[in-house]
Amino acid sequence: MAARYRCPFENLVILDFKTTCEENNYDYLTEIIQISATVLNIRDKVIVKRRSDIQTFVRPVINPLLSEYCAQMTGIDQNTINTADTFPVVYNQFVAWLQEHNFQERSFAFVCENSQNMWRYAQYQFLLLDQALPAMFRQWISLEVAFRDLFPGRTCDHLPGETLVEKTSNHYNIEFTGNEHYAMDKSFFLAKVTKRILDDNNLITVNQNFRCFAGKRTVPLNVDPNWKTNFQSAMLVIERMLPLVFAYARNYFPDESFGKCFFCRQQSDVCTGLDNEQYPDELFEQLVEPSVFAIAARLVDDDDEE
Template identity: 30%
Template sequence: MAHRALMRLGKQLPKRVNEYKPFQNFLVLDFEATCEANKILKPQEIIEIPCFAVSSEDWHITDVFHEYVKPRVHPQLSTYCSTLTGLMQETLDDEDFFPVVFSKFCEWIKNGNYFDEEGKSAFVTCGDWDLKVMLPEQCKLDNIEVPSYFKEWINLKTTFCSATNYYPRGINDMLKHFNMKFQGRNHCGLDDAHNITRLMRVLAERNRPQFIITSNVKDKKFDVSVGL
């Protein structure tokens, strides 16, 4: 029922516009976080930050940020989390806590000049959870102010729906639509980001989609920013 409702909602999205200013870069992001089976873990903590910088000119990956994060509140990964993400406890034990890794991530963004001009770059996620829920909660936990450029993003599910009139459940559902197979491991942040990038490339080539910005800024829901 919920999936059908989302499909109906997707059909009401704005149509592609003829005039637009394309982004130069898409920053494809997919967090992984602590979790437990059959239980809502509070708080969840980010344990992997992968981000691909993708050129809108040729859809090639121009740069990559990738770091693991040691959880602080629940430092011991559950068996379920390790099985789901493929991350082992020893992988995270020697990593930095979130404030240090997030500082590195923000420095990477600054050095890439991705947001030195308005409309130059946009984050891309599969769903709204990464930047609407997880990052604000993690920053609140560590008393960090969320930089403004993290408050807007492109939800690939919404873009996919605007191009196909079908609201997907996730990455695998979108890949199936194009008769593609997932490359790598599901719920590995780096592999998820890679497959999101593949989907963006195929959408651009076959469907010329409208990319729709979702915003955490008050009173701003959708803003048609770019078509291809």
Template identity: 25%
Template sequence: MTSDTCGRQHCRISDQETNGKNSTASSNDFSDPIYKEIAITNGCINRMTRDELRSKLAEFKLETRGVKDVLKKRLKNYYKKQKLMQKEPINGDSYYDYICVVDFEATCEEGNPPEFIHEIIEFPIVLLNTHTLEIEDTFQQYVKPEINPKLSNFCINLTGITQDIVDKADTFPQVLQNVIEWMRQRELGTKYSYSMLTDGSWDMSKFLNIQCRISRIKYPSFAKKWINIRKSYGNFYKVPRNQTKLTIMLEKLGMNYDGRPHSGLDDSKNIARIAIRMLQDGCELRVNERMHAGQLMTVSSSVPLEGAPAPQMPRYRN
């Protein structure tokens, strides 16, 4: 059966959907006929080949790159959105206006001995506009480490950050002040709602947490909650956690890494590209992790969507 035939018979967006005979769900499972139609359509999409999926996506002018599971999820979300829009228009004002993607680079040694203290040496931010789904701006500053001011050769080779770069850089409190000023100028947390986003838990729960203790400043309030895109990706596309590394996520979505791996700014831009694709595919990226009393905690998806506070410079510790 061609994709066009499959599309005409089962997967078209219309009010004359199939009557449910080929649906595995009983009619009692879906009191709302819209959701019953969505379930039937999902069943059809599950039976489509990769070529049929790509053909159908192309018909709707949607992205056709990605592995089969990604394509299925993309098409299902498109149909679901169309159906729910018929029911009631989606309020576009409830989501974050911006997402700030952060991916720190930190001092490191080969094998990272357990006693080694990581210090942030690059602080990048990529500002993603959730309305235009474009990268609107970027921030990048290098940071001078204080405990281990001399970078290891392993660290230099990994990150591309040289000794000369960090020697000339500001210390972390000054860089954080510059970050906050940059965010304030863009009216984040005042005029526009926003959320932080990272690739995993470590950036906030480990690197930023340790760095604030080293610099004797309190943990900044704007970074206490964030979107861990690895968790979001795994849950949305239904893939195991070991398939949520940055390069694997890009590959599964049909994209190549752009730039130099382990450059904080380039990593952040690539993470933003994944976030854009997920938003296009119908994923509502939500805060799913937070820091509480110095500990990493999970945030339930049932918690109301709430933006991060306006950034303020944290007080120094006693």
């Protein structure tokens, strides 16, 4: 084991969100219903339990009733959601928790399973509130990318398992206990995987962040008529709808890069992500039906709703 972890941060906060959802419907306005975080202390090389874990439920306001599919998949019951606080309250509690444990913005980084937590869930939640995405959510460590980069060709497709949890569990012989769709179980397991990667003397640092402009969005997209029920097609559509696009950050320096757009280099109070710099007129023109996802977050102009 290396004398010191190869990581430029004092702590890693392994973060996982769960959201409202419907089976086979990706044109759905997702609201965060669970936030869980597990802390990995870099200096002491330990996963800090109990006092530093956070597990919070969130009451959705647009679709307050969980679908049967969502409740069964996550294991979260309606009564738990009914008594929870709404996202603005929970977010303030989360910020207070970070401050209580002295997690200063540039001294820690979030670790997420992949880009979905920040790009699709956090970004959309703040759009629903018509608020700029906070600077601390503008960069993160994708564990999927970090794990994939360990292998030739930067791919782990050859490993057994369908999901990252299954692949890392098999590869490192780390047993997953609980429900993969329950945020606390997921974040604790991902913390163990992150620690194992660091134990093997591998570098862990920010590898994804946001940008307001992406060349791939300038290429015309032929929208799949069945995009609402096809995950891959839906992600291509949502990538055009959401203002911010995630990018791979191969060189990240906390003091210089924190909170900045990877394209325009402006801080999050200037490049807020509230307006789409590449508004997809041609995409909305192709939609047979208006997008519930886009309308709820005001991502579509009034003329395109008609």
